[in-house]
Amino acid sequence: MEERRCLDCGEPLRGRADKKFCDDSCRSSYNNRRNSEDSGYLRKVNSILKRNRKILEALTPEGKTRVKWRTLVTEGFNFEYITDMYETGKGVQYRFCYEYGYMLLEDDEVLLIKRKG
Template sequence: MERLCLDCGSPIRGRADKKYCDDSCRSNYNNRLNTEDNLVIKRVNNILKKNRAILATLNPNGKTKVSGKKLVSAGFKFEFHTSSYETQNGNTYTFCYEYGYLALNEDSYLLVKREESLG
């Protein structure tokens, strides 16, 4: 049975376990695999960055109240966030990096900015 290169499909000569006809095909094949995997990560990171930018824009002073409609109309996606924090009294703040929100009622949110050092 003739073995074919995983990248270009041309016949392979040489070792029995060889998968590619040359280094260029090996590199192309692996780059294509990594690109497909990285697209999902890139899309999620772009959504997280957009959520953070929306929270930062709507909360320039570190603490404010906004409606959920305002967040949604700006393009905010509630299902994407980086962390959450539950207070001692049971409130759960949801964060997108250092900017977060607390649901107050059906359509009202308290936006906050967490001040902390990374080091």
């Protein structure tokens, strides 16, 4: 019969037949490493979304305002990442980053809004 070894450190295991780790430290280390590899993309996307929200929040203190498109770009806003889209009955499209949204206007302007509720 082959000797069972800890999935993290490789030390021989003693005890229950279904035991996978020699202690809690190895279990945590193994799972943290595994989750880190799996969630790298999610962390990147969440970081971009948080930055976008922070920029919109800072530029929309009154709940609604107009800014130039270039202002958002200069602050580091990434237009490729949103959390929601809303289209009105008239076909006007708003893109949201959590509760803050924007609508692209003419003349390189952007209408910024904060969703109520």
